[in-house]
Amino acid sequence: MSQSPDGALLRGALPVTASSERLDRDAVRDVLPVAVSLVPFAAVIGVTIAQATSVPIWVGMLAGPLIYGGSAQLAALTLTDTGAGLLTVLGTVLVINARLVMYGAAIEPRFRGQPRWFRWLAPHFLVDQTYTLANERPELSGPAFRRYWGTVGLVLGGVWVGTMYLAVALGPAVPTDSPLTFAATAVFVALLVPRLRQRAARRPAALAAVVALVASPLPHGLGLLVGALAGVLPAILLGGRERS
Amino acid sequence: MTALVIVLAASLVTWLLRIGFITVLPAERLPARIQRAFDDVAPAVLAAIVVSHVVHAGGPGAIPWPTLAAVLAAAAVAWRSRNLALPVVVGVTVFGLVLAAPDLAGPSTDGPEHVQFDARPVRAGPV
Numbered sequence: 001m002s003q004s005p006d007g008a009l010l011r012g013a014l015p016v017t018a019s020s021e022r023l024d025r026d027a028v029r030d031v032l033p034v035a036v037s038l039v040p041f042a043a044v045i046g047v048t049i050a051q052a053t054s055v056p057i058w059v060g061m062l063a064g065p066l067i068y069g070g071s072a073q074l075a076a077l078t079l080t081d082t083g084a085g086l087l088t089v090l091g092t093v094l095v096i097n098a099r100l101v102m103y104g105a106a107i108e109p110r111f112r113g114q115p116r117w118f119r120w121l122a123p124h125f126l127v128d129q130t131y132t133l134a135n136e137r138p139e140l141s142g143p144a145f146r147r148y149w150g151t152v153g154l155v156l157g158g159v160w161v162g163t164m165y166l167a168v169a170l171g172p173a174v175p176t177d178s179p180l181t182f183a184a185t186a187v188f189v190a191l192l193v194p195r196l197r198q199r200a201a202r203r204p205a206a207l208a209a210v211v212a213l214v215a216s217p218l219p220h221g222l223g224l225l226v227g228a229l230a231g232v233l234p235a236i237l238l239g240g241r242e243r244s
Numbered sequence: 245m246t247a248l249v250i251v252l253a254a255s256l257v258t259w260l261l262r263i264g265f266i267t268v269l270p271a272e273r274l275p276a277r278i279q280r281a282f283d284d285v286a287p288a289v290l291a292a293i294v295v296s297h298v299v300h301a302g303g304p305g306a307i308p309w310p311t312l313a314a315v316l317a318a319a320a321v322a323w324r325s326r327n328l329a330l331p332v333v334v335g336v337t338v339f340g341l342v343l344a345a346p347d348l349a350g351p352s353t354d355g356p357e358h359v360q361f362d363a364r365p366v367r368a369g370p371v
Contacts, residue, residue, distance in 0.1 A: 003341060017347050026318045030328070033328045033329040033332060034328065037332055046278040054247065056247060056249040059247045059251055060247075060251075062248075062251060063251045063254070063255070066251065066252070066255035067251070067254055067255050067258050068258070069258060072254065073254075075249065075301075076251065076254045080246075080250050080251075085248065086246075086250055086253060089250050089253075089254060090250075090253055090254060090257055092258055093257055093258060094261070097257070097258050097261050098261065099289055100258065100262050101261050101264050101265060102259040102285050102289065103262075103285065103289075104261070104262055104263065104264050104265040104266045104271070105264075105265035105271040105272070105274065105278075105282060105285075106261050106272055106282035106285040106286070107266070107267055107270065108266050108271035109271075111266045111267070111270075111353060112270065113273060119263075119266060119267045120263065120267055121304050122275050123259075123262040123263045123266050123267065124259060124262060126262045127287065128293060131286070132286055135286050169334070174314065177335075179258075179336050179339045179340030179343060180333055180336055180340035182255040182310075182311065182314050182336050182340075183332050183335070183336050184297070185294065185297040185298070185301075185311065185314070185315065185318075185335070186314065186315075186318045186331055186332040186334075186335030186336060187328065187332055188290055188293045188294050188297065189294055189315055189318040189322055189331060189335065190318060190321075190322045190327075190328050190330075190331035190332060191290055191296050191321035191328070192287065192290035192291055192294060192322075193272070193318075193319045193320055193323050193331075193335040194323070195286065195287050195290070196287070196323075197249070197323075201284075201286075202281070202285035202287075203284075204284035204285075204288040204291075205288060205290070205291035206286045206291070207288070208287070208288035208289070208291040208292040209291040209292065209294070209295045210291075210293075210294040212291070212292035212296055212299075213295050213299065215300040216300075217304075222295060222298060223292075223299075224292045224293060224295075224296040225292075227288070227291070227292035227295065228285075228288050229288075230288075231264065231284060231287070231288025231289070231291065231292065232284045232285055232288050234277055234284075235280065235281035235283070235284045236277060236281045239277045
């Protein structure tokens with residue numbers, strides 16, 4: 001992780017508490033392209049909610065903000081709709097979202113010393129995109145981090161849930177096969193590639209990519225989880241790098 | 245009613261996964277060697293996500309040329325600029341162009357009939 005002492009001075013020294021009730025402008029700028037990239041996926045889920053036969057529409061809609069994770073929501077929705085039982089659905093959700101455990105461990109220092117309510121509730125916003133965005137701003141801490149994290153989580157969730165609900169209302173009229181569907185993938189490419197300029201990021205990325213490719217036939221995105229774990233494993237076994 | 249219970253339980257499980265190492269067992273209590281590995285989480289997961297998106301875009305045995313071309317284009321732009329929106333715009337444009345040119349895309353690998361599949365990337369999110 002690239003610590004930037006300059007950024008810490010610039011940003012950390014600002015009297016952010018005075019304006020703690022407003023949205024963080026930097027956060028809005030960071031998260032907007034990410035949020036927009038999720039519009040196609042949110043639309044797909046909205047249409048799926050509208051077309052489900054044995055899951056009431058309001059239950060499907062409730063899952064959007066409550067689960068706050070598209071793949072798990074889609075899996076839970078379609079499995080339940082085809083008559084799968086509670087344990088099957090929970091097992092699938094567990095596998096799909098297992099990497100959130102890794103994110104939680106990695107982002108924990110940012111939550112250290114935060115108020116109790118924040119430590120219990122704010123992790124709800126933890127997803128691939130929010131973790132990565134927060135990771136790009138290592139200098140934020142205390143109230144500044146709370147403001148940044150809250151803004152990113154609310155804007156992302158707002159666009160996500162808003163689009164989903166709009167698609168529920170419009171139903172099959174929503175196009176789900178536009179080239180925009182690539183946007184979600186492109187965001188992850190845009191988040192990954194600049195990191196590869198740092199030599200230290202290349203080994204975990206390359207290893208994870210190869211293993212994820214080999215393990216890709218596994219069901220429920222298990223290949224993704226196995227690949228990610230493989231990428232982190234050498235650092236654990238070899239004791240990791242010394243932080244500079 | 246059952247569906248509601250399932251959704252509530254799925255939400256609870258997901259929340260527990262999130263707070264696990266933040267609030268329940270703070271990661272600072274983990275061994276230092278594991279804590280030092282956290283720097284590798286982001287590059288590893290991001291790489292695994294990109295690979296899984298590409299693989300699932302193609303379906304079994306098929307090479308998803310449009311997605312592959314778009315990933316390479318987006319990566320080339322992202323290598324030069326830290327801007328998040330630019331690689332997305334370029335990637336979507338290239339994806340659209342290759343889709344619109346079936347000769348380039350090759351026979352029935354990732355053509356329009358597979359776009360539907362692409363529309364449900366198993367890993368896209370806020371996953």
